[in-house]
Amino acid sequence: MLTLRDVLRRATERLRQSGSPTPRLDAEVLLCHVLGIDRAELYRRLPEQPPGTLERFWELVARRERGEPVAYLTGHREFYGLDFLVTPETLIPRPETEFLVTWAAERLRARHDEPRCVDVGTGCGAIIVSLAVTLGKQHPAVLVGSDRSLAALQVARVNRERLAPGRVHLVCGDLLSWCRGPLDLVVANLPYLRPDQWHPGLAWEPAEALFAPDEGFGWYARLLPQVATLLRSGGGCIVEIDPAQAERALSTARSLFPHGKIAIRRDLAGLSRYLTIELPDPT
Template structure:
């Protein structure tokens, strides 16, 4: 008398997949397993535990195994699912854009704090306030800022046409497409100088060529190099923005830049040399790294 094989339940699949990912050296093995299985089944990660004894159909199992093989080879989870959470919102991502990082939420926090301080002053609403993000990528930062500060209109600059398509779709999905004007351009080349913006924010590439060679394989192999690397010292893009941003800021406006390890001091020196700022500071990320440089333009 033959016996039927035990069904592959959610709990058993998570256990086996986590062990397999650990064996393959996959980062965050349990989280990877949960996110991929939830994506396959159209469930939340919480649902996986509420339905832990639910078996998978053969078709579901086949789809999941295909994703597991790609993850074991190093492909990032966000590219496999096409989604990444940022600021508790769901964003679409493709291989054309850098995957949003948790530390970039520090940049958002720094920007919102600056806007809160400025909005208490009379000049802020004298003309309709505008903000600018340089290098929008997936659009995560400018979309969050537009949602959090609906009285401000935004410009989003991005060199990559493919990235702009992703950013526009994310803005549309989150209901702020009508308040963000996306422009294809290199750094500030598409914007005429003038005291226009109450905030300029940038999360530009800041990895050096040397650092690139030592990044994890899943980053080097799958994420766009142009969205990460900026010359020998990583400052090839940040430096000119720091040198010229004051030409676009309204008096009292703010500049907020995300920077890499050891880059805060060189950027602060550039800002100080312009003589255009009355105040500048750094903010640290969750690992204690100086991650954001924030400066306020002098009142004329």
């Protein structure tokens, strides 16, 4: 008698042979998605027979074998403990980006006015919506997510309404060219890969959300001067970068913010991942 445990074992083996780095997890997530249950319920039901032939599940397994990301197969991705909807029009949020939310939340909590914060290149809205949920409904911060992609903003709008209704403004625009300022905080995870960094694992995500000109630093070379004109005294900025860009990011920021506290912070893997800028308070 075929059980769900058998189904999971067979799917895991197929995904292992196809080269998935996480075959068991992939199989579990896809089976939970098709059955409409969580993993705890799946484990409880492993000895049971599957409901029908699970054609939809095997279709998703086949797509995963071809390399399609699990997040696009299910339409969901967990980020900062929240369930975000994602589509092929948006970058899949990565765990290392969660630090931007933590850093920004700490700075905004220390403010007692109505600080203005913009998440540039918001994509599916993961950073700015997570920030809104973390700060809570009563925090006075004005939170804005901007993107030049209308398709991405449509996904961000859905995530905003699901997770933080009424807390986040969304703007379609190129970087900060639309913004008059002043701003208290800017966060950004813009495209920063070079074309030669492409690998098959990136094939399904939108190229415009991954790659940038000028050795991958092109978007930040445009953004940081805009931040310099809009950020008020006492403000801050954090951007996610490729580790190879650390020295250029430092020199660019130091030239634009000569009185600011400039630092490169490392991610959990020990890589130089974040550029932070903190301006002194007015004297």
